[in-house]
Amino acid sequence: MCDNRDMESFHHEPRKRHARLRHQPQSAPLWVGDPDDWALVRHEPRPPLVCPEPGCDVELISYENLSNKYNPRIFKLKSVDRSCDHWSDRGQGGGPETAQHEWMKLRLTRIARKLGYTATPEHAQTHADVFVLEASLCLEVQLVPTQFGKRTAARRAKGTTVCWLIREGLDTVRAENPIHGSDQQSCPPGAPAVIVTHHVPEVRLPVDHAGRRVAPAVPA
Numbered sequence: 001m002c003d004n005r006d007m008e009s010f011h012h013e014p015r016k017r018h019a020r021l022r023h024q025p026q027s028a029p030l031w032v033g034d035p036d037d038w039a040l041v042r043h044e045p046r047p048p049l050v051c052p053e054p055g056c057d058v059e060l061i062s063y064e065n066l067s068n069k070y071n072p073r074i075f076k077l078k079s080v081d082r083s084c085d086h087w088s089d090r091g092q093g094g095g096p097e098t099a100q101h102e103w104m105k106l107r108l109t110r111i112a113r114k115l116g117y118t119a120t121p122e123h124a125q126t127h128a129d130v131f132v133l134e135a136s137l138c139l140e141v142q143l144v145p146t147q148f149g150k151r152t153a154a155r156r157a158k159g160t161t162v163c164w165l166i167r168e169g170l171d172t173v174r175a176e177n178p179i180h181g182s183d184q185q186s187c188p189p190g191a192p193a194v195i196v197t198h199h200v201p202e203v204r205l206p207v208d209h210a211g212r213r214v215a216p217a218v219p220a
């Protein structure tokens with residue numbers, strides 16, 4: 001049976017997975033998927049947080065509900081009177097993301113930052129899993145089949161380049177046709193840790209099922 005009240009609050013309460021420290025307007029958005037960021041926002045006394053969108057100062061609070069299996073950490077509006085739709089929790093319709101997917105996004109973000117790039121996980125404007133600013137590059141982690149061609153075109157229409165990081169063994173017909181059937185495109189030479197093969201830029205990832213960590217990316 002459907003609980004309408006819960007459905008209503010889910011749809012109408014803007015929640016975010018990013019926030020910014022109020023007193024550091026230039027800082028990168030903090031992300032619920034980064035344990036270091038979460039430790040920072042949960043530090044006592046709690047630092048004041050606002051929406052990460054430049055110029056928007058809608059106040060946010062960090063909220064943790066460990067009984068929520070899929071979204072235990074979230075940023076909520078501090079006041080019911082002030083709201084915005086920036087950086088809203090996208091919930092892409094494909095169900096909750098897996099821990100593997102989230103871990104990969106964090107790993108890629110840290111690798112790119114270590115290489116000196118400005119990297120943003122779950123980037124609001126491009127919907128990239130990780131957006132690398134200097135290379136205008138969308139890194140997309142894909143562990144299940146998707147519409148690679150269509151989603152690649154959507155990223156390119158926004159003026160960005162895309163590289164897919166694809167689970168090794170994702171070799172169904174549904175997955176393979178779009179990968180190999182698109183036009184030739186390569187990643188920019190400055191892009192971090194990216195090997196281009198076939199037609200849609202992709203990197204194959206051996207992903208372990210037994211609870212061990214995701215292995216490093218290897219060239220396809």
Ligand SMILES: [Zn+2]
Nearest residue numbers: 051056084086
């Ligand atoms: Zn905002």
